[in-house]
Amino acid sequence: MKDRQFGRVRFIRGENGGKYPFSHSLYLQGDRERVVIDPASSLEKLTRLKEEGVDGVWLSHWHEDHIRYMNLFEGCPVWVSERDFPPFTDLETFLDWYGIEDRGARYYWKKEMLETFDYRPRQTACFLQDDKRMDLGGLTVQVIPTPGHTPGHLSFFFPEEELLFLGDYDLTSFGPWYGDILSDIAHTIASIHKLKAIPARRWVAAHNHGIYESNPGPLWDQYEKIIYERERKLLAFLDRPKTPREICSAWLIYGRPREPKEMYEFNERVLIGKHLDYLRQRGKAVLEDGRWRKVESEI
Ligand SMILES: [Zn+2]
Incomplete structure (x- = not known):
């Protein structure tokens, strides 16, 4: 599947089918602001995008497979939820947020974060406000807080394009991830319900399949059910x-x-x-x- 253009929003398919350690990206072409969301799709494609023009980088959340090429856009302001900002300030905090305690594992992940994901600590960012409507110039974006996966996870709705970017509520058959120190199962369920209720015509997940052009209704149910199935197995055990x-x-x-x-x-x-x-x-x-x-x- 190729990149796709929906009005002023471009879907940029990630390498490896958008599977970890990559994600799909979005390119927002406002008259005033051109923004890339989750710059972790493909170094080659994002390099071309930079030449086309990028004024800002927005992040759905702090995970490494959503930020890996963000340094390509050095000089552009980085926007993220304030709740997800601490892991950007320091690599130790980043690992603490995952709950990685074992010394060997910390060593492995430090190396990986520096070499594969080009982690560079930053002390400042711009904060995307929950529920805010932003006008990028002929392109409106609604910021939708969807905590659970991470505390500051954000999804984005584009009313003109009737497109909903789900981020990591990715509808995969594995099911939702909520394993970090600050992840939360009840919040994950509430966020799934919230996303499911948004009237969209196109849905974009940050991984794997990516674009859904018909309502993924049954997939939402399956995705949510995985949580209850995990619990059922645990209780039976x-x-x-x-x-x-x-x-x-x-x-x-x-x-x-x-x-x-x-x-x-x-x-x-x-x-x-x-x-x-x-x-x-x-x-x-x-x-x-x-x-x-x-x-x-x-x-
Ligand atoms: Zn994630």
């Missing part, structure tokens, strides 16, 4: 009290061990951790003597 280690080695999220092992073990652990916390918050599970126990509901 807690047929007797189990340690976090036992729970993680069951691979309830990924189904089976995946490579690279370190990365997937980490992902499994943090996603399971979020689900256990979510169960605890609602009185459905408790941690006793280092084991998680299901709380049977009284009839």
